[in-house]
Amino acid sequence: MADRRLQVFHTVAKLLSFTKAADTLHMTQPAVTFQVKQLEEQFNTRLFDRTHNRISLTEAGMVVYEYSERIISLYTEMSNRVGEMTGDLRGYLLIGASTTIAEYMLPRVLGDFKMKYPDVQVRLHVGNTDKIVHMIEDNSIDLGLVEGLITNKSLATLKCCMDSMVVIAEPDHPLGAHESVTAQELLDYPFVSREEGSGTREVTMEYLHQVGVDANDLHITMELGSPEAVKGAVEGGLGVAIVSETTVLKELALGTLLARPLNPPLARPYSFVYQKQKFRSLVMDEFLEFAKDRCSRDILSVPVRREC
8 A cells, every 4th residue: 555544544434443443454553543643644634533432534534534445446456457467466355254154164265365366465354144245335345255145236246156054953952853854843942043134044034934934933042143153052952043054064073963954955055246337356356266166166075964
């Protein structure tokens, strides 16, 4: 970045937090504060109002933020374009991924991509599907990888691979005697659900609707914000749950959970999502192809074990 102060200011303004900006930029908080102070001195005006441990942009700060968005976007596009001309793949890529994908799929993909293209700087944001889609819509990230279907017609989607969903329970649960589990049978047991906005929850509720089961009849005992939390609750005997098969391979191998397929089966797409009108850099295109290939191979090569 030609002006580090502008990048630091832009990050603080977007997050409205010096602490979060420091974590994002891998800087100390005093260093972040110093960079912003230097920019304020350059413009001879305050860019942030600071009251009761909260910050907000001043009128001047909003102007600087608006221009910094455009400057940083142009700088990134320039870097990518020059890289394309020289055949040297370098630049920045801001990626968002839903929790399940970020925790269980992307680490290997990003690690291998970084080894192949060490000059590409990738930053990953993690949230549920709704949050990632919103970040794409407001141009906070370049590319998202999410679960389920995207309804916003201004966004482009590209299917990465399919992910099988299974019912999980503690090892001595009565469902262990079943070869598969119907949606109707789920109503007989306490159910542990992901939070609203989660792709897993959205797909589950749509599945129940399609097979003629009212989701309101589920005995939801807990709503949790991550696959790990859901697995922990199920291991503790607090109910059954529907999760991605790829998230429970370790627990199945250790015998701490059992898993059964749904009848009829349930699978969901993992999809890339990005703005249709946004400039697609060579870095983004290369990552799309790389990730699609790796994700498909990883999903297809997983040795599924449903017996505990």
